[in-house]
Amino acid sequence: MSTNPKVKPINDIRSYIAALEAQGVMHRVKAEVDWKFELAHVSKVNEEQKGPALLYENVKGHTIPVFTSAFTTPERIAICLEQDPSLTMCQLSRKWMELTTKQMIKPTFVKNPPVMENIIPEEAVDLENFPAPWFYPDDGGRFFGTSGYLVTQDPDTGWTNLGTYRSQILGKNILGSQIISGKHGDFHMKKYQERGEKMPVAYVVGGDPILFLASSTLVSAQTDEYDVGGALRGRPIEVFKSDLTGLTLPANAEIIVEGWMDPEELMEEGPFGEYTGYYSGNKMKDYPKPVIRVKRIIHRTKPIFWSTTVGKPINDTHMVQSINRTATLWHDLETMKVPGIQSVYFPAAATGRFWVIASVKQMYPGHSNHVADAINGSTTGHYGVKGIIIVDHDIAADDMDRVWWALATRFDPKRSVQVINRGRSTPLDPGLPIEARDVVSRIIMDATTPYEWKNKPNEIFMDRAVLQKVSDRWNEYGFSGVSPVAEMIPRLTRPEVKKK
Ligand SMILES: Cc1cc2nc3c(=O)[nH]c(=O)nc-3n(C[C@H](O)[C@H](O)[C@H](O)COP(=O)(O)O)c2cc1C
Incomplete structure (x- = not known):
């Protein structure tokens, strides 16, 4: 439930963009921008300056706009989480930890999901009709999936997993996927491999941005990220069952690519400028990746494409990793x-x-x-x-x-x-x-100063009463605004020992 009265409930990219606009942290780029390098370069420079989220409305050769830099500041992560925008990363992570340590909330199945408004059948599929950016000169091509996630299902237990694994366009109807060994999508794929079957998969772009945060989080195996998204929202996520693959998919996504992954079919993919600021250095031919053979694409009318720049810190990827790893480690230590x-x-x-x-x-x-x-x-x-x-x-x-x-x-x-x-x-x-x-x-x-030291160094502290006086007289000294002293008192003064 939102604790920020200015922000309406967020359940898709459109309501998130509206919330960012209401907060004054969203910029629409009207000029024509090339999806090859230029878009990523503008976003990267903007992110280096802690600039606003961006919506490119005029991408060369495309009518679909591209949204970037969704989470490059703690304020924007707070807005997405429907929390007070002034909270720090630590405070936001604590909220996340508290919400997900309480109770998971199962999704609700809806009829007529908005993402089914348009259906592109197999014979008409061309992934390059979507404005997937080409980020850096040494990258291997256009990457469709950066701010998205792969949906897979455990064939034995029915557990649905959402995992953010980057996806390169490898052909009109072929999408690569870098599922690193040990990730949950890899667990599922190995099960299909043992059965000698192809795995039904869906790659999702857009929808409630909380699901992107959840899909890039190390959630325990057998836990559905839809339930985690629900716990973070305090209400169920809206989903539907695909009539093609049988997978449970987010109703409010912008674009969903559906198809099958054959665990035996691997292709060269990459290179890609990773979040470390380097390329992986693996020879692509020695490290081939599984691919999605696309059977159809469904999308909302006037869809919005969503992307992140990846590459050197700090951009969305690092902010997302920072918040979700902080939250899950805190959760681990609590449990x-x-x-x-x-x-x-x-x-x-x-x-x-x-x-x-x-x-x-x-x-x-x-x-x-x-x-x-x-x-x-x-x-x-x-x-x-x-x-x-x-x-x-x-x-x-x-x-x-x-x-x-x-x-x-x-x-x-x-x-x-x-x-x-x-x-x-x-x-x-x-x-x-x-x-x-x-x-x-x-x-x-x-x-830390060792607990067992009998003779601890004597730390400098300030006088509590005088600090209180400084706080009260703050404006008299000619300083404007509210006194910052109250928040500093616990740190600057000797801890009070409670008398029995
Ligand atoms: C923007 C972004 C891109 C990522 N790309 C990959 C990737 O290509 N491959 C991968 O295995 N993990 C990638 N990760 C990390 C995974 O999303 C993360 O480990 C997550 O826990 C995976 O989901 P799973 O735990 O359900 O397997 C990425 C994370 C972010 C934020």
């Missing part, structure tokens, strides 16, 4: 019942996945190690993380200036560092040799 967790944060600048910071209120010797060990063993933290930083409770995990201060003052490399030699890695990590990316090492940097 593991690790005490004292104040906040958790995967910085977007570190691509939203390789480094994580956790803040803890220490209650026993070794507590900070307990937190680091739990992160290392968690569903989210075991995969791709290279660095874990632990700070004390007085520092928020996303307050980078103070995280640096803790590393400068509460940290001794010999005492505070541990290196774990082997952890699960991602094949996209450019910090590892291209031919050896299965396993990565991991560093734990404990920037």
Whole structure:
């Protein structure tokens, strides 16, 4: 349920764009823009400057507009989540964690889904009729799927999975898909392979943007992302059952590509400028990918195409990874019942996945190690993380200036560092040799003052009463606006010891 009175409920890209417009963070590009490089270059430069979301209304050779930069600022993620736009990434992640730790909400099946308004039959399918961008000069072609997701179903249990796996156009009716080994789409594909059957699939563009956030989140196996989207919205997501593939699909999507994936049919795909800021470096012929043979495309009337620029930080990809990994790690630590967790944060600048910071209120010797060990063993933290930083409770995990201060003052490399030699890695990590990316090492940097120290360093604090006076007299000093002091008092003054 929305906590922001300015924003109407969001259930598709159109209502999300309207909400962004109401908040003044949406820009329509009227000039003609080329889908080859120019569109991505404009978006990237705009994102570097923390500019607004963009809707390209005049894409060369196309009538369909392209929406980019949906989530490049915390404000826009907050708007999508129907939360207060002033919340930080940490605060938004906490809300996410709280909502998804409560109760999942099943989707509602509707008749006459808007996405069925137009049906392009197999013989008329041409993926290049959609304004899929070509992002960077060394990319292998046009990528249809960046801000979208693949829908698959477990043939044994009926579990529906939504997974964001990028998709390149490989032919008029052929869409590639980079489903990295161990992802849920890969689980499903292997089951079809064992049965000797083709897998029904659908690639979705648009619809409620909460589903894109959910589909790029490490949700546990056998959990439908529609239920997660419902939990985040506080109401059911509207879906329908496809009469072609039998898959459960989002009713308000803009465009859905439907077809079958033969686990035995692999093709060269890529290269693609990855979120790491590098190409994977794999020889495309040695690393072929499964493909969708398209049987039909359904779309809303006047559809909107949605894309993200990927590439170097910070863009939508890093923001999405930052919020969803922060939220799921927080969720993991809550469900593991690790005490004292104040906040958790995967910085977007570190691509939203390789480094994580956790803040803890220490209650026993070794507590900070307990937190680091739990992160290392968690569903989210075991995969791709290279660095874990632990700070004390007085520092928020996303307050980078103070995280640096803790590393400068509460940290001794010999005492505070541990290196774990082997952890699960991602094949996209450019910090590892291209031919050896299965396993990565991991560093734990404990920037807390040890709980057991009897003689702790004496920290500088300010006088509470005088700070209160400064706050009260703020405007008398000639400063305008509301005094910022109240929010600072807990950090700048000695913690109050409650008298019994
Ligand atoms: C924009 C974006 C692009 C992504 N591209 C891929 C990709 O090409 N392949 C992949 O395996 N994961 C990719 N991911 C990460 C997955 O979406 C993420 O691991 C998610 O948990 C996968 O869904 P699953 O857990 O249901 O398998 C991408 C994430 C984002 C935000």
